[in-house]
Amino acid sequence: MDEVLVNEWFAVLKSEEVKEAPVQVVVMGERVVVFRTSKGIHAFKDLCIHRGSALSIGTVKNDTLVCPYHGWQYDSDGNCVCIPAQAKGASIPLKARAQTYVCEEKYGLVWVCLGAPAAPIPEIEPYADPAFSTHVFGPYRINSSSARVIENFLDYSHLMWVHQGYLSDPEYSEIANYGVNRVNGRLVTDEVTIFEFDFDDPDRALIPVVYVKEAYRPLTAFLEKRFGAGRVMCILMASCPIDEQTSVTYTVHAINFDPGEISEYMAVNDAVMMQDMVILENQKPEELPLDLQAELSLKSDLMSIAYRKWLAECGVKLGTV
Known part of the structure; x- marks a missing residue:
C-alpha cells in the first residue's frame, strides 16, 4: 500500500x-x-x-x-x-x-x-454558502490511474478539443502564459481565460470565462470558473484509486446561478466526463510518468509539470511511474 x-x-x-x-x-x-x-x-x-x-x-x-x-x-x-x-x-x-x-x-x-489523516478534508467556502446550490456527480469508474484523472482535470489545453461542442471550440485553442503558485501547501494556477459557450445564450455564443485550478491534495483538485455578471461555478474532484490502473471519481459542483433544467445540466456533465474517460482509458502508460523527460511538455502544460513534480516530492508511488 x-x-x-x-x-x-x-x-x-x-x-x-x-x-x-x-x-x-x-x-x-x-x-x-x-x-x-x-x-x-x-x-x-x-x-x-x-x-x-x-x-x-x-x-x-x-x-x-x-x-x-x-x-x-x-x-x-x-x-x-x-x-x-x-x-x-x-x-x-x-x-x-x-x-x-x-x-x-x-x-x-x-x-x-486508511491511516492517520495527513490533513483535514478540504474546507471550500462556496460549498457552505447558501447562495450556491450543490450537485454531486458520479461514481465514474475509470480504467486509468487516479493521478492521470486528476492531471487531466488540472489541464487547460484539452478543453477545446476533447470537449468541443460542449464547452469550447478548437478555434480558441491558444493558452496564454500563466503561472503556478504554492499557497498553503496547494498548487494554484493564475487566472486563465478560456472561451466557452454561454449557458444563458440560446445561440450558444462563446464568451471569455476565467478559470483558476488548484491541486488541494495529491488526488483531490478544485476548479473555479467565473462567467461574468457575478456567475460562478466551482467543481471539486476527488479520485479514489482502486489499484494502480483503476479509479473511481466523484465531482461536486457548486453554482450561484440557475443552470436551467437540472436533469439536462447533469446529462451534459456526464457527457463531458465520458469524453475525458475516452482519452484517459487510452493513454499509455496508464500510470502517470513523474519523470519530466518521459513525455514532451510545453508552456501550456505548466500545471501538469508542477503537479508531477509535487507528486514526486510527496513520494506518491501508486498510479505513477
Missing part, C-alpha cells in the same frame, strides 16, 4: 448510497465496508476476524454490524459485542474486533482514510 496515500482522504460513496445495508468499496486494493448507525457513518476493513467473511454482505442491527457467517456483532468502535455460538455470560476474546478506519461525510460524499 502506498505509504503516502494511506494517510489521504478518499471519497468512496455518495452519502445517499449508504442506507440501511452495509456497502463494500475498494481503496488501494483494500476491501472496506461502510455502514450507518444512529451514531453516524463508519468504515471497517471488510473482514470478520473469525473466518474471513466479508462484513459487507451482512446486516446492520441494533447499531451493530452483523457478520453473515456466524452472526458475530461489531459495535461502531469495532468491538465484537456478541458471539451467538458462545455460552451466555462467556467473555469475548480481546482479539475479537474489526479493524476500523476514520470516516466522515462532507459535500454529500463519504470520505475514508
Whole structure:
C-alpha cells in the first residue's frame, strides 16, 4: 500500500448510497465496508476476524454490524459485542474486533482514510454558502490511474478539443502564459481565460470565462470558473484509486446561478466526463510518468509539470511511474 496515500482522504460513496445495508468499496486494493448507525457513518476493513467473511454482505442491527457467517456483532468502535455460538455470560476474546478506519461525510460524499489523516478534508467556502446550490456527480469508474484523472482535470489545453461542442471550440485553442503558485501547501494556477459557450445564450455564443485550478491534495483538485455578471461555478474532484490502473471519481459542483433544467445540466456533465474517460482509458502508460523527460511538455502544460513534480516530492508511488 502506498505509504503516502494511506494517510489521504478518499471519497468512496455518495452519502445517499449508504442506507440501511452495509456497502463494500475498494481503496488501494483494500476491501472496506461502510455502514450507518444512529451514531453516524463508519468504515471497517471488510473482514470478520473469525473466518474471513466479508462484513459487507451482512446486516446492520441494533447499531451493530452483523457478520453473515456466524452472526458475530461489531459495535461502531469495532468491538465484537456478541458471539451467538458462545455460552451466555462467556467473555469475548480481546482479539475479537474489526479493524476500523476514520470516516466522515462532507459535500454529500463519504470520505475514508486508511491511516492517520495527513490533513483535514478540504474546507471550500462556496460549498457552505447558501447562495450556491450543490450537485454531486458520479461514481465514474475509470480504467486509468487516479493521478492521470486528476492531471487531466488540472489541464487547460484539452478543453477545446476533447470537449468541443460542449464547452469550447478548437478555434480558441491558444493558452496564454500563466503561472503556478504554492499557497498553503496547494498548487494554484493564475487566472486563465478560456472561451466557452454561454449557458444563458440560446445561440450558444462563446464568451471569455476565467478559470483558476488548484491541486488541494495529491488526488483531490478544485476548479473555479467565473462567467461574468457575478456567475460562478466551482467543481471539486476527488479520485479514489482502486489499484494502480483503476479509479473511481466523484465531482461536486457548486453554482450561484440557475443552470436551467437540472436533469439536462447533469446529462451534459456526464457527457463531458465520458469524453475525458475516452482519452484517459487510452493513454499509455496508464500510470502517470513523474519523470519530466518521459513525455514532451510545453508552456501550456505548466500545471501538469508542477503537479508531477509535487507528486514526486510527496513520494506518491501508486498510479505513477
